[in-house]
Amino acid sequence: MDQYSQMLAFIWSTECGSFSAAARAHEMSPSAISKLIARLEDRLRVRLFMRGSRVLTLTEEGAAYLRSAKAVVEAMSEADSLAEGLPSRVSGTLRIHTMTSFAKQQIVPWLPAFLDTYPGLDVEIQLGAQFVDQFEQGLDIAIHSGALPSSSRVAKRIGECEWLLCASPGYLEKHGTPQQPKDLMNHRCFNFSFASPWNTWAFVQDGLGVTTPVQPRGSFTQGELLRDMAKSGAGIVRLADFHIGQDIQDGSLVLLLDEYKADILEPIYLLYSDRKHLSPRIRVFIEFFQQKWIEHPWKVVRPVHPCGEVIRGAK
Template sequence: MDNYSQMLAFMWANEHGNFSAAARANGLTPSAISKLITRLEDRLKVRLFQRGTRNLTLTEEGSAYLVSAREVINAMAEADSLAEAFPNRVSGSLRIHTMTTFAKHQILPWLPEFLALYPGLTVDIQVGAQYVDHFEQGLDLAIHSGVLPDSSRIAKKIGESAWITCASPAYLARKGSPSQPRDLLNHDCFNFGFNSAWNNWRFLTNDGQVTIPIAPKAVFAQGDLLREMALGGAGIVKLAQFHIGADIQQGRLIPLLTNYDIPTKEPIYLIYSNRKHLSPRIRVFRDFMQAKLLETPWD
């Protein structure tokens, strides 16, 4: 940065003809301009100006240096003008990590509209059931639910979702509906195949919170596979409301044991690495997504 300041001082002094005029025009003192140019000459080991009593004259070396200095200053000005446009320009690649079910049921339905609004933007959606911090590898955003690990990342709550115990009308017609949580032990149930709080089937009874030790008939790595089992009439599942809200609204799945539901809901967070100077591609995605969630609530 000091080299750039020295070059600017040289350009100003040449433009105005002396240190005093260059200093007045740029809010500095004549001694500050003089010191910057002296440092520049010491660094280059050449004299750039012949100092007169009132005016400066370029030396031969100074004239040659002026050509290169102008190219550098012009390039810097062009770079600054490009950077000033960044806050309003939406382009490049937006990399997102989220839950497979959230991507399928809450992002994909409106993604074509978003891409049409921002044709200079490409979106790379990576999916996985659990949150992973890949921001150092170029990730821009993550969308995940539940308890997040402590970190320096920024987590903005964008919604919340209940977890609903449910089954299809066909299964309930064949096996009957459980009337209390412990009845689940006599039903065909399905769970996630990895260690997760989502596998804890908790209910609120007269004795307080209880966890039913489900012995799943099968386990799956993705919530959509659990949903398909339930829709096919195979048994009972417990899935997020944002995932199966439409199925419940349209009667494809029936909520069970609602009198025993725990009233708290699981928060859903949008996570990014830094609050300051938020990239426009992140900002427009965040704002668009929040507007869509208000338009089509899953409950």
């Protein structure tokens, strides 16, 4: 920055005709201008002005340096002018990492409308069941649920989800409906293939928390495959409401043991790396997502008793 200040002081002095005139024009002291010019000449190891005259006269080297200095200042001014438009310019590639089930059920349905709204923006969606910090590799946004590792990233809580037990009507007709958590031991169940709190099927029975040690007949890395297994009539699964809420509403999946469900809500976070200088492409995605959240909530609507109480376990 000091070199740039020296360059400006030199240009101002040639334009104004003297150090004192340049100082007055730019609200500086003549000594400050003089010191900047002296540092510039020392750095370049050349005289830029002829001394001994009341009017500044450029040396041959000074005239050559003036042309180069003006070109540098003009280039920097042009760069600043272009940068002024960046806050309102939405373009480039937005890179998002999220769960496969969340992407399919809660992003892809409105993604075409988002791309139509911002034609200069491309989207790259990376999928994974668990959060991995890849912001140093160019990631813009991550959307994940559950406990997150401690980090310096900005984590914006955008909502929560609940985990629900379900099966298809066909499976229940063939194998019966479990009436208590312990009945699950006699049913065909499926789970995730990696270590996760999602594999713990917790309930509340007689006011006490209980955990059923489910022995899965199959396990998968993606919740989408668990959903497919359940809808095909293969067995019972436990998945987030943002994943299977619509299936329960349309009857293709049936809630199980809802009256024993532990009322634990799991937070959903939207993560990004910088709170102060938020990229336009990140900002517009967050705004668009929050609008869709309001328009299309995924919460499962349970029947309500005439007295106002939710009827648990209603089919």
